[in-house]
Amino acid sequence: MIVEVKNLIKRYKDVLVIDHLQLSIQEGSILGLLGPNGAGKTTTIRVLTGLTGYEAGDIQMFGKPFALHEMDIKRQIGIVPQEIAIFEDMPAYDNVQYFARLYGLRGSLLKERVEEALAFTGLLDKAKSLPKHFSGGMKRRLNIACAIAHHPKLIIMDEPTVGIDPHSRNHIMESIRELNRRGSTIIYTSHYMEEIEELCSSIVIMDHGRVIAQGTKEELKALVATEEKILIECSNRHYTLVDNIRQIPGVRQCELNGGKLTVTSQKEYKNVSKIIDCMSRLETEIGSLYVEKSTLEDVFLTLTGRRLRD
């Protein structure tokens, strides 16, 4: 495990913001950290990056206790903060160079890594430009470049795609995958559920300072997926079709709207084939059939009782 957190407790005055947090992150993974506002995600990140202290618990990173090897550990971490943290009045090159130097890079290696980071984020041709003239997406990319020039083993990204255009978002998403392919472990928080689904190999859901679920997206969905929604486009419908489908055991609901039939059924009954049989018997033509699976949003809603953006 690249990160191992045990029984972490953090209070802000009397408010318990992290409550006996347990967290394990496997090397080489992309971990999605999900949780509503106030769940403790940002505080967890602040603790893991040494910005905030903690009352109790044990943090091991790269196999070393954080409290004893803070500087060594920090050298191997790159952080992409939620709010863009760059010097807007200094050229993009100088921004990356400054932070890379803080991580100990010097000389030709520094130059090479700075250029590499700028090229990686698609900003090499803007190296001498001032970020204050950049678009939101370019600033976000520079924000990432500043975090990766020193080739960190662990990259922590706190909502790196907030408020940017689809082109920049795609660029960033692809960059994250590439960083992961190159060997960096990534902790990724986002409000965009689809990003987490698309990107992360494992997901942690936090609420009230605790981890309430952890696993792959399939494992998490399995926790809550007891029903499935079957969407069928059909024609030449028999007038008893809806009633017949409703008679199938496990079917909770069946509605016909125009040419679209929506059936909600309990997953364990595996009713898709039975519905097709029924429609064949009644000589109904099937245009298309789609089984809608439960989403992370459903998982999140079920586990926390709130939507992610509430």
Add this chain to the structure above:
Amino acid sequence: MNTNWFEVRGIVMNIVQIALFTCKRHIRDYKMVIALTLFPVLIIFILGQALDSSQMAPKQMNSIKVGYWFETPIPALETLLHSNSLQEVAEVQAYPSMDEAVRDIDQGIVDSLVIYENGKVQVISSNEKSMIYPIISSMLQAQKVGEITSDTVNENAVHEMNLSKAYVKDQIIVTEGKVPRGIDYYSVTMLFQCLFFGTILAVLSVIRDSLNRTSERSATAPITNWEYVMGKMIGNVTVLFIFALFIVLFTKFVYGANWNGSWWVILASILLYIVIAIGFGLCIAYLTRNTGVSSIFVMFGAIFFSLSSGGFAREVGPTLEKISLFSPNHYAQEAIFDAVYRGSSFATSSYEIIILVIMAALMIALSLLVGRREWAW
């Protein structure tokens, strides 16, 4: 041993990196550069010119009227009184009787009276123009003419005579280049006042970094908080020191201000003062976390320290004079005035320098302490 060396090298490199970046950012801020250079240059020029005639510069000397009456003729003394050198500053006339001479000095027709009676020369003065006494005295002593005493016709005259000794005009005549002219004086006092205003550099560098979250990002890097604060301090001190050197050289070569003293004392005083000012700025910025509030503190500090130390007018009154003992401006200015006008060296200015070193050390410690807690708020 190697590990320690690498650690120390790493710490130094971190501090240097932060300092250099801070310098670079300030110097790129051309509006700030213009403000920091133009403001002091203009204010020194304005104050130096405007207050020169009223407070600092030698006043035009009116010719004084000197009468003399000798009981018995003394040709040597008469020759002296009618000599060309004395004629340049005095109108000399002989009196036929002592009564006439005394009447004229009572009525103020003559300013001084030189009397020779019973083998003694006496100088009687009616007002501050009794400066004829030291002139005649020195002339007589040079010629070994005889004993000379001075007297005044009333108490006021004694008072006036004492006052006259403090006149810049008087001093200038005998000690040219040893008392600052307006431009000399304000080049020093306004330099320090403007340097204190320059503390706003430190305030801006801290608060801007906080607002753009780069201080927080820096805090996630493998550097300690004191390395960061020290880097900030050195960067700001360097920039302000460069501006100070520019102002010194500008006032010296363009305005002709007198900076001809020990450069060690001058540079040390300026550098220590800047450290104090920047330390103050860092503390205020970290504590208030607000540019507006910090600026008010800086402005108040700059004006108060400068005012109490004679930054605007040399005579500040006893209360402000006591308060000035807590002002870094006082010690920095004194060290420089001592160096320029009394020829003191680094060793002989040690009192002021030591006080400045103590103040600077305190401000460094305080800013590290405050910055350590607050740098990544």
